[in-house]
Amino acid sequence: MVMGRPRSFDMDKALDEAMEVFWRHGYDGASLAMLTKAMGIKAPSLYAAFGSKEGLLKAALDRYALRRSEHMRYVLAGPTARDVAERFLSSIAESHTDPANPPGCLLVQGGLACGAGSENIPFELASRRAQTETELLGRFAQAKEDGDLPTDADPVALARFLSTVASGMGVMASSGANRDALRAVASVSLNAFARSGQD
Amino acid sequence: MVMGRPRSFDMDKALDEAMEVFWRHGYDGASLAMLTKAMGIKAPSLYAAFGSKEGLLKAALDRYALRRSEHMRYVLAGPTARDVAERFLSSIAESHTDPANPPGCLLVQGGLACGAGSENIPFELASRRAQTETELLGRFAQAKEDGDLPTDADPVALARFLSTVASGMGVMASSGANRDALRAVASVSLNAFARSGQD
DNA sequence: CAACTTTTATATCGAGTGGTAGATAAGTCT
DNA sequence: AGACTTATCTACCACTCGATATAAAAGTTG
Numbered sequence: 001m002v003m004g005r006p007r008s009f010d011m012d013k014a015l016d017e018a019m020e021v022f023w024r025h026g027y028d029g030a031s032l033a034m035l036t037k038a039m040g041i042k043a044p045s046l047y048a049a050f051g052s053k054e055g056l057l058k059a060a061l062d063r064y065a066l067r068r069s070e071h072m073r074y075v076l077a078g079p080t081a082r083d084v085a086e087r088f089l090s091s092i093a094e095s096h097t098d099p100a101n102p103p104g105c106l107l108v109q110g111g112l113a114c115g116a117g118s119e120n121i122p123f124e125l126a127s128r129r130a131q132t133e134t135e136l137l138g139r140f141a142q143a144k145e146d147g148d149l150p151t152d153a154d155p156v157a158l159a160r161f162l163s164t165v166a167s168g169m170g171v172m173a174s175s176g177a178n179r180d181a182l183r184a185v186a187s188v189s190l191n192a193f194a195r196s197g198q199d
Numbered sequence: 200m201v202m203g204r205p206r207s208f209d210m211d212k213a214l215d216e217a218m219e220v221f222w223r224h225g226y227d228g229a230s231l232a233m234l235t236k237a238m239g240i241k242a243p244s245l246y247a248a249f250g251s252k253e254g255l256l257k258a259a260l261d262r263y264a265l266r267r268s269e270h271m272r273y274v275l276a277g278p279t280a281r282d283v284a285e286r287f288l289s290s291i292a293e294s295h296t297d298p299a300n301p302p303g304c305l306l307v308q309g310g311l312a313c314g315a316g317s318e319n320i321p322f323e324l325a326s327r328r329a330q331t332e333t334e335l336l337g338r339f340a341q342a343k344e345d346g347d348l349p350t351d352a353d354p355v356a357l358a359r360f361l362s363t364v365a366s367g368m369g370v371m372a373s374s375g376a377n378r379d380a381l382r383a384v385a386s387v388s389l390n391a392f393a394r395s396g397q398d
Numbered sequence: 399c400a401a402c403t404t405t406t407a408t409a410t411c412g413a414g415t416g417g418t419a420g421a422t423a424a425g426t427c428t
Numbered sequence: 429a430g431a432c433t434t435a436t437c438t439a440c441c442a443c444t445c446g447a448t449a450t451a452a453a454a455g456t457t458g
Contacts, residue, residue, distance in 0.1 A: 003403050003404075003457070004402080004405075005403070005404045005405045006404080023312075026225075026312035028227045032445075041406090053446065109312045112225070112370060113308045126375065129370075154383070157387055160376075161388065164370070166367070167367040168368075171366035172366065174321070174325075175325035176325065184359060185359055185360050187395075188360040189391055202433050203426070203434030204435045205424080205435080206434090208435095230414080231415075231417080232414080241437060242416085242417070243418075243436065247436085252416065252417090316416090
């Protein structure tokens with residue numbers, strides 16, 4: 001049952017705009033003035049809907065995770081560990097240079113270091129990055145059980161390696177690296193992966 | 200010829216303190232209050248010596264580069280391309296987890312995204328990161344001339360790959376990855392490097 | 399319609415921002 | 429010593445920060 005005056009702005013559209021601001025300027029660099037202007041609402045509406053600037057970021061991060069969940073489902077559905085790695089790195093080369101978004105990855109651009117009062121933001125972002133690594137780890141552990149990876153393979157190291165390269169690609173993309181440059185990095189990384197994991 | 204009242208604080212010591220603040224909180228997150236407290240000087244002294252907050256960052260970056268120049272000299276002196284890569288990644292695993300410094304890399308932590316009025320900071324940092332990549336590229340091009348790398352090797356891709364992994368390791372370190380974790384990443388990366396560059 | 403509930407806009411809060419003016423202190427040079 | 433030059437300090441500048449009190453507006457429900 002809904003009562004009272006209905007919200008006059010579209011929640012998801014507003015979150016998409018907020019996401020872009022955080023993506024481009026980081027948490028500290030994204031001022032309320034920027035956010036409210038981009039979202040097309042006033043500060044009191046923002047606080048009524050999200051509670052705080054940090055609450056807004058978390059809502060935007062949830063939406064970001066939702067966007068990427070379908071990609072990750074496809075990645076993890078790769079038939080072999082090597083295919084999974086290839087899908088993972090390729091999709092990142094594409095998404096991190098998608099002109100529809102700011103370059104790089106929100107989970108990296110959002111803030112590796114923050115000022116006083118925002119100390120927990122880097123932890124929040126790190127925790128979300130770690131989720132992807134955990135998903136890869138689970139898939140590689142499965143691959144090992146399946147005999148798809150050799151018995152001496154180290155799924156932890158492989159997942160961590162891919163996660164590290166992904167973050168590095170985020171840094172490169174935010175610095176202006178284009179899609180082909182990221183594809184080349186993915187290609188070299190994949191060679192390393194194959195040697196460590198399979199040969 | 201020196202005239203007038205001499206500076207009463209040690210420039211290099213103050214810069215080391217400023218470096219640590221920028222390293223830990225990023226450019227935007229480092230307030231003048233933090234900086235002046237850490238440096239043990241007042242704002243007017245800071246502005247007289249460095250001109251602006253951005254000038255202070257650049258001075259700290261210069262000092263950071265100075266610190267790492269000896270490491271890079273050792274790295275580039277590696278006898279083979281593979282040795283260079285190994286030295287590069289190993290030294291990063293160590294330096295990014297050196298308890299004497301904040302975790303990660305100043306050139307990454309300093310700010311991938313900034314707020315209004317600091318838009319050029321990410322460019323400045325990216326340009327400094329690119330210098331290392333260029334140095335690696337030069338070394339690998341030399342290796343190719345020497346016949347140390349096969350004729351079909353791609354020095355640009357190899358240098359970019361190592362630079363990307365280095366940035367990724369910076370992200371991981373700032374998220375709490377310990378030295379062994381980074382060493383494992385370096386090890387996997389090195390396998391990929393060898394396969395792409397030499398086998 | 400009237401009672402009720404929630405959202406919205408205006409205006410503003412105290413705290414903190416980067417940066418500076420003016421006076422004083424501390425040294426060097428003739 | 430005395431003139432000169434530079435550094436440092438106190439106090440403060442205009443502005444922006446994230447966040448909110450208040451009241452009007454816009455709906456739903458009886």
